[in-house]
Amino acid sequence: MSELRKYVLSDHDGNDGDYAYDDYITAYEQARKRNMAVVAYVYEFADSELIWTPDGSVTWPPPESMWAVEVGDEEHTYTYRAKSEDDAYQAYRENNPFYAPREDVHIYHVGES
Numbered sequence: 001m002s003e004l005r006k007y008v009l010s011d012h013d014g015n016d017g018d019y020a021y022d023d024y025i026t027a028y029e030q031a032r033k034r035n036m037a038v039v040a041y042v043y044e045f046a047d048s049e050l051i052w053t054p055d056g057s058v059t060w061p062p063p064e065s066m067w068a069v070e071v072g073d074e075e076h077t078y079t080y081r082a083k084s085e086d087d088a089y090q091a092y093r094e095n096n097p098f099y100a101p102r103e104d105v106h107i108y109h110v111g112e113s
Helices: 024-034 085-095
Strands: 002-010 016-021 037-047 066-069 077-084 105-111
Touching: 002 024, 016 024, 024 037, 066 085, 077 085, 085 105
Parallel strands: none
Antiparallel strands: 002 016, 002 037, 066 077, 066 105
């Protein structure tokens, strides 16, 4: 279960304002300036539904799979377990001090392992 908190200023008569602040510090600062109180509204969410993913899949986050980073020719192909092409390239850069620029490599999915 997750929750969302919003903070509203309340006057001396107990009337809550219409504007809700996302963070307590900002609400507190405004309340001090106006001699008002801060009321926290807590919204709880028991469940959620995935409605969109970049690749149209029905799961998120995407599972890790194997990606090949090919530099120049097949003799210089490195394989990494990652969630995306960008993550695979980042792994390649971190493991190769003389890495090639992104535009000079070919990255492709090699399936699950």
